[in-house]
Amino acid sequence: MKDFDKHIIINIAKQSLSLYKHDVKICQYGVSTAKNGIGSQQDSGCTPLGRHIIAQKIGGHEPINAVFVGRVPTGEIHSAEFGADYPERDWILTRILWLQGLEEGINKGSNDKGGCDTYQRYIYIHGTPDNESMDLPLSHGCVRMRNQDIVELYDKIEEGVAVTIIAS
Template sequence: MNQQTHNKISINIAQQRLELFVAGKLKKAYSISTAKNGIGSQEGSGCTPLGLHVIANKIGGDQPINSVFVGRIPTGEIYSEELGNQAPERDWILSRILWLTGLEEGCNKGTNEHGICDTYQRYIYIHGTPDTEPMGEPRSHGCVRMRNADIAELYELVEEGDAVIFLEK
């Protein structure tokens, strides 16, 4: 955890809610969307992991809202309804990325008896998604989706190294 800011993000999967705590006090709360496949940490599962994480990398702070990312690199495109209609099945990663790494060996870091369970190697992010996508219901491929204005705001409030905990309830 970042000792200077004492930020902590709590992600409640049952409530589809992300809360930002600063110095132990609730500062912001956001409606989110986690995995449609439910909770899990195995590579290829399309699930959202549980447990303690930190923000490993912040990506995209110099990009416009609705910037499109592929492989964590901005493509130069700005998401629009027209662009979305050209690729309706695409999992859009927009605006900002908070790339997470797990801290619990065998749970969300490294491997376990089922194989890779590493949040970082699975490319689990908190990121923007088209604003037409519903929040408050599980629909992602494992990541945490947010409204673009919300992820841009959150991005400015957190630092690499800040704690992120995923809770089932």
């Protein structure tokens, strides 16, 4: 049975993700959102605001630091040495929570500027290398978390849980 008494709020100004149950905060994590700031347009590299849901949970049985490409585990395990060998890669590690926007023309579908669909933009909450900074906006649009934190969050929620991304 799905637990819709839980919801997530991602605060871009605070670079934080908070999980609530019955409007009581049960945990909070540091995150890293987009280096390019707030926005929803296709190819903007920005983090979209507004109401979303967790559309898909991916990687529940993968080990910590498992590397994903196109939402598929590659069989690689990230380490600092491995990462140094491939500095151009944008690492998606450990778990993926794929977001789907709920607001037509804001984070779903398109608007007068073109595509603005969070799901079609492949915006996730996902693990990132442990040497990456949290609390600083450095991603390409996704919400990055520490690997241990994304495992903990992944285990506490289900698909369909509400996610609201706010500026402050």
